[in-house]
Amino acid sequence: MVLDSKTRVVALVGGVGGAKLVYGLSKILAPGQFSMIGNVADDFELYGLHISPDLDTVMYTLAGIANPATGWGLQGETWRMLDMLRGYGEDIWFGLGDGDMATHVLRTFWLARGMTLTAITGRLAAALGVQHRLLPVTDDPLATMVDTVEHGTLAFQEYFVRYQWKPVVRRVWFEGADDARLTGAAAAALAEADIIVISPSNPVLSIAPLLAVPGMRAALEARRGVCVAVSPFVGGKAVKGPAEKLMKELGMDISPQGLIQYYAGLLDGLVIDELDADDAPDGPPPVLVTRTLMQSEDDRIRLATEVVNWSESV
Amino acid sequence: MVLDSKTRVVALVGGVGGAKLVYGLSKILAPGQFSMIGNVADDFELYGLHISPDLDTVMYTLAGIANPATGWGLQGETWRMLDMLRGYGEDIWFGLGDGDMATHVLRTFWLARGMTLTAITGRLAAALGVQHRLLPVTDDPLATMVDTVEHGTLAFQEYFVRYQWKPVVRRVWFEGADDARLTGAAAAALAEADIIVISPSNPVLSIAPLLAVPGMRAALEARRGVCVAVSPFVGGKAVKGPAEKLMKELGMDISPQGLIQYYAGLLDGLVIDELDADDAPDGPPPVLVTRTLMQSEDDRIRLATEVVNWSESV
Numbered sequence: 001m002v003l004d005s006k007t008r009v010v011a012l013v014g015g016v017g018g019a020k021l022v023y024g025l026s027k028i029l030a031p032g033q034f035s036m037i038g039n040v041a042d043d044f045e046l047y048g049l050h051i052s053p054d055l056d057t058v059m060y061t062l063a064g065i066a067n068p069a070t071g072w073g074l075q076g077e078t079w080r081m082l083d084m085l086r087g088y089g090e091d092i093w094f095g096l097g098d099g100d101m102a103t104h105v106l107r108t109f110w111l112a113r114g115m116t117l118t119a120i121t122g123r124l125a126a127a128l129g130v131q132h133r134l135l136p137v138t139d140d141p142l143a144t145m146v147d148t149v150e151h152g153t154l155a156f157q158e159y160f161v162r163y164q165w166k167p168v169v170r171r172v173w174f175e176g177a178d179d180a181r182l183t184g185a186a187a188a189a190l191a192e193a194d195i196i197v198i199s200p201s202n203p204v205l206s207i208a209p210l211l212a213v214p215g216m217r218a219a220l221e222a223r224r225g226v227c228v229a230v231s232p233f234v235g236g237k238a239v240k241g242p243a244e245k246l247m248k249e250l251g252m253d254i255s256p257q258g259l260i261q262y263y264a265g266l267l268d269g270l271v272i273d274e275l276d277a278d279d280a281p282d283g284p285p286p287v288l289v290t291r292t293l294m295q296s297e298d299d300r301i302r303l304a305t306e307v308v309n310w311s312e313s314v
Numbered sequence: 315m316v317l318d319s320k321t322r323v324v325a326l327v328g329g330v331g332g333a334k335l336v337y338g339l340s341k342i343l344a345p346g347q348f349s350m351i352g353n354v355a356d357d358f359e360l361y362g363l364h365i366s367p368d369l370d371t372v373m374y375t376l377a378g379i380a381n382p383a384t385g386w387g388l389q390g391e392t393w394r395m396l397d398m399l400r401g402y403g404e405d406i407w408f409g410l411g412d413g414d415m416a417t418h419v420l421r422t423f424w425l426a427r428g429m430t431l432t433a434i435t436g437r438l439a440a441a442l443g444v445q446h447r448l449l450p451v452t453d454d455p456l457a458t459m460v461d462t463v464e465h466g467t468l469a470f471q472e473y474f475v476r477y478q479w480k481p482v483v484r485r486v487w488f489e490g491a492d493d494a495r496l497t498g499a500a501a502a503a504l505a506e507a508d509i510i511v512i513s514p515s516n517p518v519l520s521i522a523p524l525l526a527v528p529g530m531r532a533a534l535e536a537r538r539g540v541c542v543a544v545s546p547f548v549g550g551k552a553v554k555g556p557a558e559k560l561m562k563e564l565g566m567d568i569s570p571q572g573l574i575q576y577y578a579g580l581l582d583g584l585v586i587d588e589l590d591a592d593d594a595p596d597g598p599p600p601v602l603v604t605r606t607l608m609q610s611e612d613d614r615i616r617l618a619t620e621v622v623n624w625s626e627s628v
Binding site for chain 2: 047048049074077078080081082083084085087088089090098099100101102103105106108109112124127128
């Protein structure tokens with residue numbers, strides 16, 4: 001632990017990119033100091049199974065069992081069930097790994113018995129040895145929908161996995177956002193936070209659905225500590241995934257200044273990569289220029305440490 | 315095909331032992347000539363998945379993909395999901411194989427969407443290349459319950475798998491039998507049958523639940539052809555499984571004469587093993603003494619051929 005044990009940190013986190021940073025944060029902060037609020041708008045049902053890709057990515061990453069090559073799924077995963085489903089003539093476009101199935105089956109079974117997604121996520125994560133709290137932003141239905149030029153409105157996983165984010169996007173929206181409620185656990189974590197970190201997850205697909213949950217934006221605006229975002233872009237490009245392509249299709253500015261505008265009213269600081277130093281605005285808010293690409297475990301811990309230490313100073 | 319193409323055969327079948335004989339029958343009879351009526355009273359739910367062990371054993375056996383060592387499950391099966399479930403702290407007593415999961419997931423998903431078990435079984439079997447009709451005896455809930463000395467009343471799979479049929483059995487009964495209906499497809503197959511074969515499955519655990527479905531016994535009694543049973547015992551012992559132990563605990567006589575009494579009114583012939591020749595009753599009904607142990611594919615085909623040819627003569 002590098003930090004004052006009283007400092008409380010909350011991270012807003014989506015999938016692969018954000019998972020790397022929260023892994024680093026989990027290594028430098030005690031379980032009582034650090035909570036994550038996770039995206040559930042990419043959750044979906046397949047064959048009646050409730051799948052929570054972002055929560056699982058974070059959970060597996062923190063448990064040290066994520067596939068290091070992909071960032072999602074389990075290391076050493078096998079695909080025998082998927083092969084058998086194909087043998088039954090099913091057209092499968094989502095990677096239902098054999099080990100991953102245990103997560104899907106338990107979550108689906110417990111949801112059907114009335115457990116909340118918050119309680120289920122806590123139980124699964126604890127069983128995998130994850131001591132820090134991973135909190136779904138809401139226990140209510142929330143679904144990212146993508147209006148595309150080629151295929152009309154697509155559910156998120158259809159856009160992302162089935163069509164491999166190739167369609168041109170006109171609009172992204174969140175079905176159920178009007179009726180979703182921020183969980184009490186997430187609200188409490190935000191209210192106690194000294195530092196809120198917006199992870200380098202996709203701003204439109206991972207962070208926006210968190211902000212779309214009624215109460216979330218107000219909780220951030222009412223923060224008693226600071227809120228800093230870590231840019232997901234390196235050298236003006238997405239490290240992985242559709243952020244750059246998608247945001248340009250939506251006419252958005254992915255420069256540091258563009259991110260500050262996107263998160264208007266929420267940021268006390270922005271962390272950008274050294275490759276984007278030339279585009280660093282003068283502020284406010286203040287900008288930290290550092291190396292944000294996380295290729296190793298050391299990278300994750302170093303960036304997490306820098307982000308927290310710098311946040312304490314802004 | 316060894317037979318007159320007009321002869322229609324229906325087999326009543328449970329799990330492993332019966333599956334071997336119906337495999338043999340499927341090799342000597344055209345798809346239009348041969349149907350199976352399968353036991354569903356050992357079906358159960360685990361983690362919300364609808365599992366049909368007997369139907370799957372027959373389906374995998376006929377598809378040529380059953381595990382040859384166990385007789386149930388898939389050949390080359392892997393157990394990664396089960397390992398992961400155990401990693402989550404789950405106490406698993408049923409073998410949820412990774413490939414097998416595809417069957418459970420599809421069946422559960424389709425049932426939830428309103429498909430009948432008959433339609434689902436037909437679709438799964440057809441996709442695996444099984445051309446002969448495998449018909450669940452009923453599409454309604456039916457559950458074998460076992461009253462034991464040690465553990466009170468157990469659901470069948472608890473008795474059979476969890477407790478490995480060690481408890482002493484006082485009574486076997488079938489929950490839901492009063493309200494279950496014989497399917498139209500099964501009734502039609504029975505009405506058209508020239509030969510009805512009661513497979514060498516467990517008389518109490520596999521055949522009795524078929525007979526317990528209202529309409530089944532009447533359909534057998536109204537047979538226009540013949541009904542023959544193949545004894546599951548060899549040398550006065552069960553080849554595998556609890557038949558001998560269980561029936562003795564229930565005070566039943568497992569000799570050929572005992573089987574004739576058990577199936578009273580239903581049999582036009584009984585096939586027994588040559589090791590039980592000394593116990594062969596004089597009849598009626600007539601008794602065929604042959605080698606009933608099926609260790610190879612040739613054994614299955616030879617016994618099936620003998621049973622059908624002999625049935626045509628009784």
